[in-house]
Amino acid sequence: MKINFSCPVCGGVLADEGRTYRCEKNHCFDKAKQGYVNLLQSQKSSKKRHGDDTLMVKARQDFLEKGFYNDLCKGLINAVLKTAKEETTLIDLGCGECWYTSQLFESLSENGNNPSVFGIDISKQALIAGSKRCKDLKLAVASTSDIPMPDESCDIAVCVFAPYAEKEVHRILKRGGVFIKAFPLENHLMGLKSAIYEKPYKNEVNEETPAGFERIDFIKTNNSITLETNEDIINLFKMTPYYYKTGRADQMKLEKLSFLETETEFGIVIYKKV
Numbered sequence: 261m262k263i264n265f266s267c268p269v270c271g272g273v274l275a276d277e278g279r280t281y282r283c284e285k286n287h288c289f290d291k292a293k294q295g296y297v298n299l300l301q302s303q304k305s306s307k308k309r310h311g312d313d314t315l316m317v318k319a320r321q322d323f324l325e326k327g328f329y330n331d332l333c334k335g336l337i338n339a340v341l342k343t344a345k346e347e348t349t350l351i352d353l354g355c356g357e358c359w360y361t362s363q364l365f366e367s368l369s370e371n372g373n374n375p376s377v378f379g380i381d382i383s384k385q386a387l388i389a390g391s392k393r394c395k396d397l398k399l400a401v402a403s404t405s406d407i408p409m410p411d412e413s414c415d416i417a418v419c420v421f422a423p424y425a426e427k428e429v430h431r432i433l434k435r436g437g438v439f440i441k442a443f444p445l446e447n448h449l450m451g452l453k454s455a456i457y458e459k460p461y462k463n464e465v466n467e468e469t470p471a472g473f474e475r476i477d478f479i480k481t482n483n484s485i486t487l488e489t490n491e492d493i494i495n496l497f498k499m500t501p502y503y504y505k506t507g508r509a510d511q512m513k514l515e516k517l518s519f520l521e522t523e524t525e526f527g528i529v530i531y532k533k534v
């Protein structure tokens with residue numbers, strides 16, 4: 261049986277009626293014209309939302325489109341194909357504009373898996389872009405701290421650089437289901453940081469197996485990327501937290517740069533729900 265989103269009001273299953281999702285209690289959520297649905301309950305969410313704005317979404321989309329993070333995407337695809345069962349139900353938590361999500365869908369489909377691929381993100385701007393990128397994804401504006409999916413409904417949950425709540429990931433996964441998380445390692449973007457800061461620090465990595473899971477694999481990817489236009493450099497900068505933490509004087513250092521070589525270093529960890 262194909263799984264669907266759950267109702268954010270009563271928790272019942274939402275039936276997909278084409279333009280609308282509706283639960284048995286008649287709570288009804290219209291899809292936006294692009295195809296995603298807003299399941300974020302305003303009374304449950306804090307006033308200040310931290311979803312990515314148009315500027316961040318555009319910068320990330322332009323940067324990823326050029327293939328600079330292809331090795332991470334390949335690593336994620338391998339991790340998913342290795343762990344996927346037939347007719348996999350996968351959810352991407354904090355999917356952004358679905359650059360990874362859509363490629364995971366395509367790889368599973370090409371392998372004859374007949375998957376159902378969901379994505380949630382708190383940013384409406386990101387999901388507008390995601391809906392345009394791939395019509396086969398089921399996308400909802402929602403928070404990873406209150407995932408609109410039934411208990412034990414997913415085979416795979418993926419999270420790439422987004423915040424998540426361990427208990428929620430555990431709740432929505434089937435027993436034996438896997439949680440695949442990508443995160444930056446110590447030396448990730450050291451070249452970029454060296455161009456901004458006099459004393460660049462290594463990233464702190466705190467990777468701990470969440471309660472109720474066992475760690476079954478860890479993959480590390482290392483690469484060096486060469487950015488040959490100022491636009492690419494600024495796009496990368498805007499994707500990082502440094503852009504918002506850096507003072508104007510340091511920001512200006514990058515505005516003059518038209519060449520940058522920097523390391524990328526990602527970890528992909530796979531946890532299995534026990």
Ligand SMILES: C[S@@+](CC[C@H](N)C(=O)[O-])C[C@H]1O[C@@H](n2cnc3c(N)ncnc32)[C@H](O)[C@@H]1O
Nearest residue numbers: 311312354355356381382383403404420421422
């Ligand atoms: C660094 S971006 C990563 C996006 C995407 N996974 C990628 O790598 O291209 C983090 C994403 O998490 C989203 N986000 C932040 N807080 C969230 C929350 N509580 N629930 C859902 N999404 C959230 C942001 O809107 C943003 O799209």
Ligand SMILES: [Zn+2]
Nearest residue numbers: 267270283287
């Ligand atoms: Zn309902």
